[in-house]
Amino acid sequence: MLIPSCLTVRNHYYHMVVRSLELELRRRLGxxxxxxxxxxxxxxxxxxxxxxxxxxxxxxxxxxxxxxTIMRLAGRHGVPVVPRGSGTGLAGGAVTTGPHxxxxxxxxNRIGRLDVENxxxxxxxxxxxxxxxxxxxxxxxxYAPDPSSQSVCTIGGNVANNxxxxxxxAEGTTVNHVLAMEIVTPDGDxxxxxxxxxxxxxxxxxxxxxxxxxxxxxxxxxxxxxxPNPPASRTILLAFPEVxxxxxxxxxxxxxxxxxxxxEMMDQPMTIAVERFANAGFPTEAAAVLIAExxxxxxxxxxxxxVVRRLAASHQATVIRIASDEAERERIWLGRKSAFGxxxxxxxxxxxxxxxxxxxxxVEAIKQTYAISKRHGIPMLxxxxxxxxxxxxxxxxxxxxxxxxxxxxxxxxxxxxxxVAIGGSLxxxxxxxxxxxxxxxxxxxxxxxxxxxxxxxxxxxDGKLNPGKIVPQGSRCFDFGQPPPEGAWV
Numbered sequence: 102m103l104i105p106s107c108l109t110v111r112n113h114y115y116h117m118v119v120r121s122l123e124l125e126l127r128r129r130l131g132x133x134x135x136x137x138x139x140x141x142x143x144x145x146x147x148x149x150x151x152x153x154x155x156x157x158x159x160x161x162x163x164x165x166x167x168x169x170t171i172m173r174l175a176g177r178h179g180v181p182v183v184p185r186g187s188g189t190g191l192a193g194g195a196v197t198t199g200p201h202x203x204x205x206x207x208x209x210n211r212i213g214r215l216d217v218e219n220x221x222x223x224x225x226x227x228x229x230x231x232x233x234x235x236x237x238x239x240x241x242x243x244y245a246p247d248p249s250s251q252s253v254c255t256i257g258g259n260v261a262n263n264x265x266x267x268x269x270x271a272e273g274t275t276v277n278h279v280l281a282m283e284i285v286t287p288d289g290d291x292x293x294x295x296x297x298x299x300x301x302x303x304x305x306x307x308x309x310x311x312x313x314x315x316x317x318x319x320x321x322x323x324x325x326x327x328x329p330n331p332p333a334s335r336t337i338l339l340a341f342p343e344v345x346x347x348x349x350x351x352x353x354x355x356x357x358x359x360x361x362x363x364x365e366m367m368d369q370p371m372t373i374a375v376e377r378f379a380n381a382g383f384p385t386e387a388a389a390v391l392i393a394e395x396x397x398x399x400x401x402x403x404x405x406x407x408v409v410r411r412l413a414a415s416h417q418a419t420v421i422r423i424a425s426d427e428a429e430r431e432r433i434w435l436g437r438k439s440a441f442g443x444x445x446x447x448x449x450x451x452x453x454x455x456x457x458x459x460x461x462x463x464v465e466a467i468k469q470t471y472a473i474s475k476r477h478g479i480p481m482l483x484x485x486x487x488x489x490x491x492x493x494x495x496x497x498x499x500x501x502x503x504x505x506x507x508x509x510x511x512x513x514x515x516x517x518x519x520x521v522a523i524g525g526s527l528x529x530x531x532x533x534x535x536x537x538x539x540x541x542x543x544x545x546x547x548x549x550x551x552x553x554x555x556x557x558x559x560x561x562x563d564g565k566l567n568p569g570k571i572v573p574q575g576s577r578c579f580d581f582g583q584p585p586p587e588g589a590w591v
Contacts, residue, residue: 115200116157116200118178118179118180119157119158119178119180119200119202121178122158122174122175122178122180122202123135123137123158125174125178126158126160126171126174129170129174130160130162130167130170130171133161134160134161134162134163134167134208135158135159135160135161136158136159136160136161137157137158137159141159142155142156142157142158142159145159145185145188145203145205146196146197147188147193147196148185148188148189148190148191148192148193148194148195148196149188149189149190149191149250149453150190150191150192150193150196150452150534150536151193151452151506151509151536152193152196152534152535152536153196154193154196154197154198154199155197155199155200156183156197156200156201156202156203157180157197157199157200157201157202158180158200158201158202158203159202159203159205160202160203160204160205161205161207161208162204162206162208162209163208163209164209164321165209165283165285165291165321165322166291168204168206168209168285168319168321169285169289169290169291170289171202171204172285172286172287172288172289172319172565173288173289175202175565176287176288176289176563176565180201180202181199181201181202181564181565181566181567181568182201182202182203182204182319182565182566182567183195183196183197183201183202183203183204183315183566183567184204184206184257184261184315184319184320184566184567185203185204185205185206185258185315186205186206186207186226186227186254186255186257186258186261187207187227187229187253187254187255187258189248189250189253189254189258190258190261190262190531190532190534191453191455191531191536192262192455192528192531192532192533192534192535192536192537193534193535193536193570194261194262194314194315194532194533194534194535194567194570195258195315195534196534196535198535198568198569198570199568199569201568204319206225206226206227206255206257206319206321207227207255208227209225209226209227209257209321210225210227210228210229210255211224211225211228212224212225212228212232212233212236213322215236215237215240215242215327217240217242219297220242220326220327220328220329221280221297221324221325221326221327222237222324222325222327223322223323223324224256224322224323224325225256225257225321225322225323226255226256226257226258226260226320226321226322226323227255227256227257228255228256229251229252229253229254229255229256230244230246230247230248230250230251230252230254230255230256230259231247231251231252233256233325234247237327238330241329241330242327242328242329242330243327243328243330244278244325244327244328245268245269245272245273245277245278245328246259246264246265246266246268246269246274246275246278247266247267247268247269248264248265248266248530249266249267249437249438249440249441250441251266251438256323256325257320257323259275260275260279260282260310260311260320260323261312261313261314261315261320261532262275262312262314262530262531262532263275263276263311263312263530263532264530265486265491265529265530266530267363267365267392267434267437267438267486268362268363268394269486269489270360270361270362270363270364270486270488270489271360271361271362271363272328272362274530275311275312276308276311276312277326278325278326278328279295279307279311279323279324279325279326280295280296280297280298280299280307280324280325280326281293281294281295281296281297281307281323281324282294282295282307282310282320282322282323282324283320283321283322283323284310284318284319284320284321285318285319285321286318286560287317287318287560287561287563287565287566288565291321292318294306294307294310295307295324296324297324309556312532313571314532314533314534314567314570314571315566315567315570316557316561316566316567316570316571317556317557317560317561317566318560318566319566331362331396331397331402332397332398332399333396333397333398333399333402334362334394334395334396334402334430335394335395335396335402335403335405335406335423335424336392336393336394336423336424336429336430336433336434337392337393337394337395337406337409337410337413337421337422337423337424338382338383338390338391338392338420338421338422338423338424338433339390339391339392339393339409339413339418339420339421339422340383340384340386340387340389340390340391340418340419340420341387341388341389341390341391341413341416341417341418341419342387342388342417342419343388343389343417344368344388344389344464344467345464346389346416346417346418347366347388347389347390347391347416347487348366348389348463348464348467348487349416350391350409350412350413350416350418351364351366351391351460351463351487351488352460352461353412353415353416354393354408354409354412355460355488357408357412359395359405359408359409360488361393361394361395361405361409361488362394362395362396363392363393363394363486363488364391364392364393364486364487364488365391365392365437365484365485365486365487365488366389366390366391366392366483366484366485366487367383367389367390367437367440367483367484368388368389368467368482368483368484369385369386369387369388369389370480370481370482370483371440371443371482371483371484371495372384372385372387372389372390373385374440374443374444374446374447374482375436375437375439375440375443376436377443377446378439378442378443378446379432379435379436379439379443381432381433381435381436381437381439382429382432382433382436383436384419384420387419387420391413391487392433392434392437393409395409406423410423437484440482440484440495441453441495444482444495444497447480447497448480448497448498448499449499449500449501450497450498450499450500451495451496451497451498452495452496452498452509452513453493453494453495453496453531454492454493454494454495454496454513454516454517455491455492455493455528455529455530455531456491456492456494456516456517456520456521456525456526456527456528456529457489457490457491457492457520457525457526457527457528457529458490458492458520458523458524458525459490459523459524459525460487460488460489460490462490462523462524462525463485463487463490465523466492466519466520466523466525467483469519470483470492470494470516470519473512473515473516473519474496474512476512476515477508477509477511477512477515478508479496479497479498479505479508479509479512480496480497480498481494481495481496481497481512482494482495482497483495486529489529490525490529491529491530492520492529494516496509496512496513514540517537517540517543518540518543521540521543521544526544527540527541527543527544532571533570533571534570534571535569535570538569538570538571538572538573539573541571541572541573541576542573550572550573550576551576551577553571553572553576554572554576554577555577557571557572558577
């Protein structure tokens with residue numbers, strides 16, 4: 102007779118607990134808001150990245166009260182909860198590390214009453230990023246953060262990862278546009294942090310929550326700041342025979358005191374893929390294409406566009422084209438934002454990275470990226486927010502080929518180590534999640550990681566929310582109640 106192992110017994114017991122929680126959630130929320138079918142669990146088992154998890158249950162709340170109910174019931178059963186938006190994340194932040202409850206906020210998609218005078222509005226986390234700006238355009242306003250996935254990504258996910266986008270160079274990322282938020286805590290309490298004032302008194306809990314990737318609380322409503330639509334804009338398409346010339350133009354623009362609304366670069370392999378996909382009018386013979394956009398008063402944007410034109414010409418630009426009308430401008434941006442979709446022409450799978458390097462070392466980073474691509478035999482195309490040094494190397498591959506995933510992961514590791522070694526950081530806007538969790542030690546020392554672990558422990562001591570993310574295991578330098586090591590700051 103076979104005796105089941107302790108692990109088997111424990112797993113069986115845990116699945117029984119999840120099933121018990123499922124029955125209670127169905128009674129409280131209704132069958133249509135709870136999913137446990139194997140196909141549903143498989144579909145929701147991953148985000149847009151490479152990592153796959155196995156959720157035990159998927160729930161679709163429609164209100165803050167329902168989120169609070171889910172948290173209280175899950176806590177009573179001892180089952181962790183992982184919040185998820187529309188699943189466009191690329192770092193595994195919304196992937197479960199066990200048979201946990203996956204709380205999907207896409208049904209919470211209401212936009213509140215627009216306060217035109219104070220330029221702000223409350224929106225639920227399931228609101229699509231682009232829908233918000235479409236909603237506010239008739240009032241002459243827009244929401245600044247514009248990730249390339251803005252037609253499908255949600256505000257809640259943007260808040261969780263402090264997302265950016267092409268137009269965040271001058272206007273800032275999500276944290277600069279969130280005034281307040283309603284949060285459900287790990288214990289199921291409902292609190293509001295921040296407020297309509299631009300600099301409220303007290304601890305900046307709002308700033309702490311933005312970018313916390315669903316590990317400290319679940320955002321159920323967000324008060325976002327809106328900006329007036331600029332009266333004029335000039336979008337300039339530039340092409341260069343060498344990547345170095347495009348990078349030098351970027352540095353020259355910033356050095357001249359001009360901070361454009363956007364400065365985006367693509368290398369030749371990416372330009373070719375985009376042009377085949379979107380027919381945006383990009384010159385495919387160029388080694389690098391640069392998109393610059395300046396916004397503001399008509400006379401100011403004309404002067405700034407001339408600065409860009411002059412600097413590009415001084416660095417041997419072969420194409421300098423200012424969009425003649427809104428249709429051409431939209432076509433240029435469609436090409437840029439189609440970059441990731443364009444890769445589907447090459448292979449069935451891709452891995453999009455997100456690291457940051459000093460702007461002055463862009464050329465070095467790009468050359469090393471090509472070397473990594475060659476060393477591991479993985480095609481690598483580059484598109485990046487050149488103005489702030491945020492790289493997005495994109496690997497194209499077929500995961501069904503034996504051994505290819507190992508090479509992709511090795512190339513990803515080399516990319517991360519390269520960018521950190523030349524003074525960069527782990528992530529610009531995609532977050533840490535599972536993808537970069539075990540690389541945190543490259544940029545944070547023991548005390549830094551200990552401080553981050555303590556913040557998380559203070560707000561979620563029982564690990565009820567999104568366990569296993571961001572902070573590596575063993576990040577605590579010493580336990581509470583024990584004397585700290587000599588010289589440690591407590």
